[in-house]
Amino acid sequence: MQLDHVTLVTPDLEGARRFFCDVAGLADGARPPFSVDGHWLYANGRPVVHLVASTTPGARPACVAPRLDHVAFRVAPGGEWQALLARLAAHDVPYQIADVPLSGERQLFVALAPGVAVEFVTTAA
Incomplete structure (x- = not known):
């Protein structure tokens, strides 16, 4: 088994997209034509990472409100880690x-x- 994806519902769709693309280094790509923006x-x-626009709090009252604490990405030590730090600073x-x-992490x-x-x-250097 492996993690397939994480869905984040956010009222700041563009801000989340910019963070994940410009800072985390993901690429915006093809998405099926759902009825909600994302x-x-x-x-x-x-x-x-699936980003979904949140326009109405509690829009799905029949569902239990999920809670996501965090999502984690493994980054190679050295150059990839330093590049991430540089993008965060930039x-x-x-x-x-x-x-x-x-753990050494x-x-x-x-x-x-x-x-x-x-x-x-x-992995900590």
């Missing part, structure tokens, strides 16, 4: 870094929207 964002030829995106005890967290965080994880 974007499918691709990594390595696969749509891994776009003036604030973040927090934490080292994972005993480093995490970087970005608060994308209220209640949604994006994590990037790599």
